[in-house]
Amino acid sequence: MSIASQMVNTTEQFIKLFEKNQSALSNGMHPKVNQLRDVALNHFKQTGIPNTKVENYKYTNLQPFFRPEYKQIITKEDISDNSNPNFKCEVPQLDTYQLFTINGRFFQGNTFPKLPDGVIICSFEDFTTKYPEHTEKYYGETAQVNSDAMVALNTMNARDGFVIYIPKGCIIDNPIQVVNLMIDNTDLFVNQRNLIIAENDCQAKVMICDHTVSTQRFAINAVTEVFIGERAVFDIYGLQSQHNMTTQVAGTYITQKTGSNVMVNNLTLHSGIVRNNIYVTLDGEHCETHLYGLYLNDKNQHVDNFTFIDHVKPNCFSSELFKGVLDDYSSGSFTGKIMVRPNAQKTNAFQSNRNLLLTPDAKFNTKPQLEIYADDVKCSHGATVGQMDENALFYLRSRGLSKEEARILLMYAFTYEVIEKIKVEPLKEQIRGLVEKRFRGELDKCESCVVCGQLGHQISCL
Template sequence: MDYGLNLNRLDIPVNPYEVFKCDVPNMSTSLFFVVNDSFYKKELPKSNLPEGVVFSSLNDFAAEHPEVIEKYYAKLADNATDGTIAFNTTFVQDGVVLYVPKNVVVDKTIQLVNILRSDVNFMMNRRLLIILEDNAQARLLVCDHAMDPVHFLVTQVAEVYVGKNAQLDLYELEETHNNTVRVSNMFVNQEADSRLLLNNMTLHNGTTRNTTRVTLSGKGADTNVCGMAIADKSQHVDNNTFIDHAVPDCTSNELFKYVLDDSAVGAFAGTILVRPDAQRTSSQQTNRNLCVTRNARMYTQPQLEIYADDVRCSHGATVGQLDENALFYMRARGIAEKEARLLLMFAFVNEVIDTVRLDALKDRLHLLVEKRFRGELNKCQGCAICK
């Protein structure tokens, strides 16, 4: 299949601030846009970010702070390890940077909306660089939307640095369509006593492959990596994770859940590495999967590699269908079979939704997931472009 590529950096064909309005109740964010692979800066609103905090185009940031780019950019993502990373590095023309200096707390959630917009099949390559220095705190919500029914190919490489005693909550929400192929690679480095929450939620897609690598390089670091995928028709969702306990006294918790309907295919491969010096490690990995039909397929491979002797580690995976005893119990109490199935599916994924620390986003996800299971949701329906 042929894809177009915006090599000449043509003008963005839409003003996102005119066509997009996130109406999630009670959620106020500092809102920014990337249309295809271009950071939209013609009409940037007053974001009210604290002094010293930067959320901008990668090219603009590099021009003003070359020393920061030299220190952090392309240091975690190695072109030699993965062809898609090398491909992205070759063709990427810009990106997005979040920089939070030492001791700065960003109280307001930052929201980045990636809009796919084209009249022809289109390829875009995105780069995301997140830097939280020591004692910094921030929350970032990244939403992916597709406005047109053409074929899209998206590659994304994200590099995340969480400094000493810093805290980052990073939410990724994909709501594209069946003609979208998305390949994402994320690399995270955590320093001592840092805290990280990663939550990746796939509600609508075509083919998605997310690879996440977290390195706990400072004592006392804590990471929570969560994910939820809801797929039907012939959709495919693949999550690969690697958590590297490189030093002692760190904690990691991992939870991924899939609900697969029709002929959807899911895959999960998660590895936790505990190095010889990483004593007193505490790590838990859980992958639970629900195949609603006999044609749905799930492939799961949880792994533990432990080279230290003073650790508390566990991992496990399950693949199954709805509990017939629970269905019988609910039907015996007057609940219709279809409604009983929906309630069980919703309860199954609710554990992942509850890891979200933004109450407004959590409430919206409850609604979106319910509509998704009922077949009433094709897009987010929480913004103007989806109505």
């Protein structure tokens, strides 16, 4: 069988699997969720799992990693183990509202004793039945099924994930911490659908940690839709710390309303194949968006950050800074799409992607993509792929620092610009330590996550 026909088969098999599971997936879910499955299926039939022939996936071929033979968890009954995941947050002086998902499903043992009035944290499944009006209003609105084949696949198979709802004017000081765990005894396909709704004038921070706890292969397709109301201030911190046999497509689709302010700061500390899709629609005037990303790759890891900022309305500001350090024969890519619509005058959009390649075998592709249809705007972009600064290295060594120590100091210095943007002080401290440990090669065993303390002692990174 030729490779091409195998690829077609993969897509066909995903479609067949869906058709087999559709009734179980749809059972008890909100009608809108079920209607969108069919719309998504039609789109997916045309596109299939993306390979490098798809322009937006030019640098990341997903077809070899999403295997239809992997087990898929559909309903509660499919979960083998629902015991407490033995969790302890290890960021000192940080009180958080913690919630787990296990293999893409909301952990039933999550409890939130002191949650402010009106705030809802629950499973996606429960949310669609308990809050049909919110589901009707928000579900599937930002993550358009026709925008991306992986969104289509996710929408077809949407069943569970987490939902965070923050009512009008609510200000939550403590971050909400989501810990996504992967643990099973067979290879797993995980389809997680999340929803975050921040109503007008609210303020909150969400930290999302992605971890693998067992050594199986995981193919994760997660979509998180985020709605930010007028004048709301919202920060999202991401930390991906997974073993090398993980493939993750993490889609974050954000819509911002007038005067809102959003920051996304994502750290890919360790993983296998990662594709982050970050889409932001600035659907209101005077919005501010800050996207930051840091990725540290070695061995054969691959991290692809794809961002799309859509300036729909005038007077908005967006700024992007993505930086990465690539060692061994790792690879990565960055795409920064910025769309300035015809009436989005007075747009300010800035973008920067900088990469440090430590070996001649490491590889990086970077692609700024600006489409500007308004005439009174300020946009800039810059991209660099470079090596360690030999002059700086010599300067440090001439003061008595060993070559290795000087290298670590310079790598760390390269990343600090992104880490400095973290506004939660104890988290920033912890991330600093984590990044330094990573550069010293002390994280190779994935003993446990330093940020959230999740144990992963039986894992060895391949």
